Amino acid sequence: MTDHTPESEHTAGTAVRLDQGHVQGTGGVPDRFENPGLPPHVHRAADLDDRAARRAERIVAGLFGLSMVGTLIFLVAYFLVDVETQTFVPVVGRTSLSNVLLGVGLALALLGIGLGAVQWAKTLMPDEESVEERHPLRSSQEARDGFVETMMEGGEKAQLTRRPILKGAFLGSMALFPLPLVLQVAGSLGPLPKNDLSVTWWNGRRDEQTGLIVKPEKKLRLMTDPENKPIRPGEVTIGSVFHVMPEGLLEEHGTHKLTEKGKAAVLLMRLKPEDFQDTPGGRKAQEWGYQGIVAYSKICTHVGCPVGLYEQTTHHLLCPCHQSTFDVTNDCEVIFGPAKRPLPQLKITVENGYLVADQPFQEPVGPSFWERES
Ligand code: FES
Numbered sequence: 071m072t073d074h075t076p077e078s079e080h081t082a083g084t085a086v087r088l089d090q091g092h093v094q095g096t097g098g099v100p101d102r103f104e105n106p107g108l109p110p111h112v113h114r115a116a117d118l119d120d121r122a123a124r125r126a127e128r129i130v131a132g133l134f135g136l137s138m139v140g141t142l143i144f145l146v147a148y149f150l151v152d153v154e155t156q157t158f159v160p161v162v163g164r165t166s167l168s169n170v171l172l173g174v175g176l177a178l179a180l181l182g183i184g185l186g187a188v189q190w191a192k193t194l195m196p197d198e199e200s201v202e203e204r205h206p207l208r209s210s211q212e213a214r215d216g217f218v219e220t221m222m223e224g225g226e227k228a229q230l231t232r233r234p235i236l237k238g239a240f241l242g243s244m245a246l247f248p249l250p251l252v253l254q255v256a257g258s259l260g261p262l263p264k265n266d267l268s269v270t271w272w273n274g275r276r277d278e279q280t281g282l283i284v285k286p287e288k289k290l291r292l293m294t295d296p297e298n299k300p301i302r303p304g305e306v307t308i309g310s311v312f313h314v315m316p317e318g319l320l321e322e323h324g325t326h327k328l329t330e331k332g333k334a335a336v337l338l339m340r341l342k343p344e345d346f347q348d349t350p351g352g353r354k355a356q357e358w359g360y361q362g363i364v365a366y367s368k369i370c371t372h373v374g375c376p377v378g379l380y381e382q383t384t385h386h387l388l389c390p391c392h393q394s395t396f397d398v399t400n401d402c403e404v405i406f407g408p409a410k411r412p413l414p415q416l417k418i419t420v421e422n423g424y425l426v427a428d429q430p431f432q433e434p435v436g437p438s439f440w441e442r443e444s
Pocket of ligand 1 (some may be wrong): 210374375389390391392394407408
């Protein structure tokens, strides 16, 4: 049966009172609350009885005293107890007496202060509730008019209204003034990511003068980092991981070497053929690898941390920063964490007995950025 009492009904656009506490607006959303007021004040024992007040005072003082004892225990343990001295603590077993006393002392010191403060507030401090009504924040009309008048008067005295050229020059200088700051900030953000993350040492090196990319004349060998040794496929055993740099990079010097190393870093590992998933990703990973050896960018596609951990049993690569997890058996698809894209794969093959890059990364390495797909 439907209840048709006035309290249960409301008409669209009309606020209907439901109970004492609040007023129901349209769509069931309260649009204002009534002030429920304060409950009647109940006096505490210490408010009415002097003996109860003194007892409460002694309890509070005792708790603060307990805190002082705790601090003293801490100081004694710190300065006088030999750290090698052992004691037996139930559950824990044999442990350092100094550590036990330090812990107990600190706990008592903090607990005593906390409990003392709470007890003091609950029993002795004034507990009358007081209400301060909130006044409107808007200034009075008189104050607002006064402000406008002062501003106009200031403008008048500065002759801004009588001298339009001066006014225009002043406004123009103020409008242009922030531009150098804005440009300075924008210019300090470094090159556009598209220009930078799309080109790694595997593609070639960027000519400083022309900005053009000078492609390598041959396929670059994969070199161990930091030994700088080329790698034979037989050295990459199941379960091992190699940290790899492109040939020629480790001989470089200067800060650009660090930048290039940061972008070109590759992880190399070997899986059994049957470990790869029978998916488009798994098949592509195998195809771009060499006899189960696969090479992936080490730069996490979330915000660019080095992916540092390879779980041999699950064939997962883990990024330590925010736990993004990439599945090597399926072309390093993201299976957990905030990264949104797989790690780019480096296509490899063998030349003269050593692993080489058959082609550079086919997409920018590292995190996503706005013009990545353009
Ligand atoms: S940078 Fe790798 S998960 Fe965030």
